[in-house]
Structure formats: C-alpha cells, structure tokens
Amino acid sequence: MVGGGDGAFIGAVHRIAARLDDCYEFVAGALSSDAQRAIASGAALRLEPDRCYTDYREMARAEAAREDGIDVVAIVTPNYLHAPVATAFLEAGIHVICDKPLGITLAEGEALVDLARAKGLVFALTHTYSGYPMVRHARELVAAGAIGEVRQVHVEYAQDWMADAAAQDPAFQATDWHNDARRAGPTGCTGDIGTHAFHIAGFVSGIQPNELLAEMHSFTPNRALDDHVQVMLRYPNGARGTLWASQMAAGCENALKLRVFGTKASLAFDQEHPNELWITPQGGSAQRLTRGRVRGDAAEHATRIPSGHPEGYLEAFAQLYRDGAAQIHAMVAKQPPPADAAWLPAVEDGVAGLRFIDAVLESDRRGSRWVSL
Numbered sequence: 276m277v278g279g280g281d282g283a284f285i286g287a288v289h290r291i292a293a294r295l296d297d298c299y300e301f302v303a304g305a306l307s308s309d310a311q312r313a314i315a316s317g318a319a320l321r322l323e324p325d326r327c328y329t330d331y332r333e334m335a336r337a338e339a340a341r342e343d344g345i346d347v348v349a350i351v352t353p354n355y356l357h358a359p360v361a362t363a364f365l366e367a368g369i370h371v372i373c374d375k376p377l378g379i380t381l382a383e384g385e386a387l388v389d390l391a392r393a394k395g396l397v398f399a400l401t402h403t404y405s406g407y408p409m410v411r412h413a414r415e416l417v418a419a420g421a422i423g424e425v426r427q428v429h430v431e432y433a434q435d436w437m438a439d440a441a442a443q444d445p446a447f448q449a450t451d452w453h454n455d456a457r458r459a460g461p462t463g464c465t466g467d468i469g470t471h472a473f474h475i476a477g478f479v480s481g482i483q484p485n486e487l488l489a490e491m492h493s494f495t496p497n498r499a500l501d502d503h504v505q506v507m508l509r510y511p512n513g514a515r516g517t518l519w520a521s522q523m524a525a526g527c528e529n530a531l532k533l534r535v536f537g538t539k540a541s542l543a544f545d546q547e548h549p550n551e552l553w554i555t556p557q558g559g560s561a562q563r564l565t566r567g568r569v570r571g572d573a574a575e576h577a578t579r580i581p582s583g584h585p586e587g588y589l590e591a592f593a594q595l596y597r598d599g600a601a602q603i604h605a606m607v608a609k610q611p612p613p614a615d616a617a618w619l620p621a622v623e624d625g626v627a628g629l630r631f632i633d634a635v636l637e638s639d640r641r642g643s644r645w646v647s648l
C-alpha cells in the first residue's frame with residue numbers, strides 16, 4: 276500500500292476490503308509522506324521492518340527485486356500522486372488498485388492506459404459504489420431491457436462535511452489537500468465526489484453523455500476550489516440527465532442517489548440504503564427489490580451473506596478487491612478475465628472521469644455553455 280498511514284482515511288478501508296474475502300495479504304507499504312510516520316504506521320500494522328518503506332519509488336524497486344515481492348499495490352494517497360505512484364509500480368511489473376480520481380490531468384490518465392496495456396497488468400480504480408449488489412443488479416436490469424430505452428439519468432451526491440465549522444476554518448483550508456489545486460487537481464467537489472456520481476450513472480444506465488453544461492461554485496469565501504457543482508447532460512440517444520454534487524448540503528451525510536427512467540419503468544437506488552433497489556413500471560406500483568432475494572447473476576456474485584442480513588460499504592469495496600484478484604489470477608494463468616469480474620472499474624473509467632472534469636471546467640469557464648465530452 277502507498278498512503279494510508281496513521282490518521283489517514285481511506286487506506287484502512289482498503290485494508291479491510293482487501294482481506295474480507297481472503298484474497299490478499301498485506302505485506303509491504305510506503306504508508307506516509309512523513310518518514311517516521313511511515314515506519315511507525317507499518318510497525319503498528321505488523322509489517323516486517325524491511326518492508327516498511329519511506330519512499331514509494333524505493334518500494335517499487337525493492338519489491339520488484341524480491342522473490343516474494345508484492346503482486347499488486349493499493350494507491351491511497353492524495354490525488355496528485357496517483358499517476359506517479361501507479362507509473363512506478365506498473366513499470367516494475369506490479370498490478371495496481373488505485374483510488375479515484377485517476378490523476379489530476381487527462382494526459383497523465385491517458386498515459387496510464389497505454390502503460391497498463393503495454394505491460395499487460397490489471398489496473399483497477401476503486402469507484403466503490405459499483406461494488407454494491409443492487410447497483411450491479413440495476414445495471415443488469417437496464418441491460419436486459421427491463422426499463423425499456425433509457426430516457427433520463429439523474430444522479431446526485433450530497434455531503435455536508437465541508438460546511439462543518441472545522442472545515443470552514445481558514446487554517447484547515449490552507450493545509451488540507453482537498454482545497455489545494457496542486458494536490459487535489461483543478462477541481463474540489465467535482466473531482467472528489469462528482470466523479471463517483473458520473474461513474475455510477477454510466478455504470479448503471481449503460482450510456483455515456485456526449486455533451487454537458489456545468490456550473491461550479493464555492494459557497495465558502497476564499498476556498499480555492501469548488502465545493503458544489505451542478506451539471507446538465509445530453510446523451511447520443513436523445514436521453515437527458517442531471518448531475519448534482521455538493522459538499523455543502525446541510526444535513527446530508529453520504530447521499531448518493533441515482534434514478535434512471537426508461538420508456539417502460541424507472542429504477543431508484545439510494546446509497547444509504549444499499550440493500551434495496553426500487554423499480555416502478557409506467558402507471559404501476561413501486562416494487563422494492565432486496566439483495567438476498569434477487570436472482571440476477573451480477574447481484575448474487577456480489578453478495579456474501581444470506582438475505583435480510585445487511586451488507587454495506589465495506590462489502591462493496593471488498594467486491595472490487597475480489598474482482599481485482601480474479602482478474603489478476605486469470606491474467607497470470609493467461610486466461611480471459613472471468614465474466615463476473617468484468618465489471619470492475621478500470622483505468623479507462625478513470626480517463627472518462629478525467630474527461631468529465633475537463634468538460635465541467637471548460638463549460639464553467641465559458642459561462643456555463645454546452646460543451647462536448
């Protein structure tokens with residue numbers, strides 16, 4: 276693992292997710308930008324001292340040289356390091372599981388696609404919400420024509436943590452990487468959670484917009500980057516959509532919601548109630564589909580425990596790790612990736628996210644004009 280040392284957020288979630296299905300062992304890390312913290316964090320997590328690194332480049336070199344070196348690295352640093360760290364490990368012949376967004380520029384994302392392909396390595400991108408069974412079932416229903424042709428896609432991702440007093444403090448804004456274009460990239464909320472919303476909308480609906488109109492905004496005086504974005508979407512088949520992402524929506528915890536309307540029915544998914552999916556036919560009554568009772572292949576594949584026992588965020592994350600392990604095993608065995616692991620978000624999805632960010636920036640810069648995606 277690179278990043279994820281003591282005090283970090285998502286690294287610990289990755290470590291739990293990686294171990295949930297017994298597919299991975301955690302054996303090495305460059306866990307912090309601070310050398311002492313990197314060593315102490317590795318020791319606290321019971322890594323062998325010679326596998327606690329203080330520099331990710333040294334880790335890539337040393338692990339590639341060991342007979343028992345790592346097969347795959349998890350990248351959980353702030354955004355600006357994703358591409359350089361991924362490049363170092365891909366060049367060393369090591370598979371990559373990277374958090375989103377893929378990088379901070381489209382050019383570095385495209386270079387990662389080329390490098391991963393040239394090296395023949397798996398590159399997974401942890402768009403967590405695509406790991407939920409009911410999200411996979413929603414995708415399966417749309418693909419099977421259960422809602423007819425898709426006409427509208429509406430996705431929203433609302434949080435309120437940037438409105439907390441602590442996050443409003445100028446000292447926090449001056450030091451936290453989310454507010455710093457050098458480390459977060461050219462957007463704040465748009466890259467941080469807008470990319471998750473963009474990904475799940477395409478993952479479920481099966482269609483990608485080709486034009487958008489966007490307005491980015493910061494409700495916080497002097498915040499360097501956006502803390503709110505609203506976007507209108509047009510699709511090549513004539514469908515229309517909206518995407519709203521905000522980290523300033525008072526009272527919202529992690530309110531990622533998706534609705535897809537087809538010619539025959541609509542689907543609704545709410546991330547805070549991930550064990551259910553609603554489908555409502557035109558002129559009919561809403562039906563609540565539950566995780567353990569659906570017999571769609573994709574949902575069953577992503578389920579671990581019997582119906583009525585709630586699963587959630589950690590299992591969704593673990594699903595991505597399980598699919599990643601299946602893809603790596605297949606690649607090592609020179610087999611095609613198993614079909615049920617094929618929905619793992621990949622480096623190409625990361626490039627689509629970076630294109631989305633660029634288009635939002637361009638539209639906003641031009642006074643919220645329609646731009647091509």
Ligand SMILES: NC(=O)c1ccc[n+]([C@@H]2O[C@H](COP(=O)([O-])OP(=O)(O)OC[C@H]3O[C@@H](n4cnc5c(N)ncnc54)[C@H](O)[C@@H]3O)[C@@H](O)[C@H]2O)c1
Nearest residue numbers: 278279280283284285305306307308351352353354374375
């Ligand atoms: N998939 C998701 O749902 C999800 C959720 C939260 C965050 N994320 C993403 O995960 C990444 C990390 O976010 P976070 O909230 O955990 O950040 P964080 O600030 O809590 O942790 C970042 C970690 O990276 C380490 N780091 C920084 N520079 C380093 C270097 N040169 N070498 C080694 N380690 C270094 C820091 O010391 C820290 O341990 C971000 O890209 C973010 O967008 C994804």
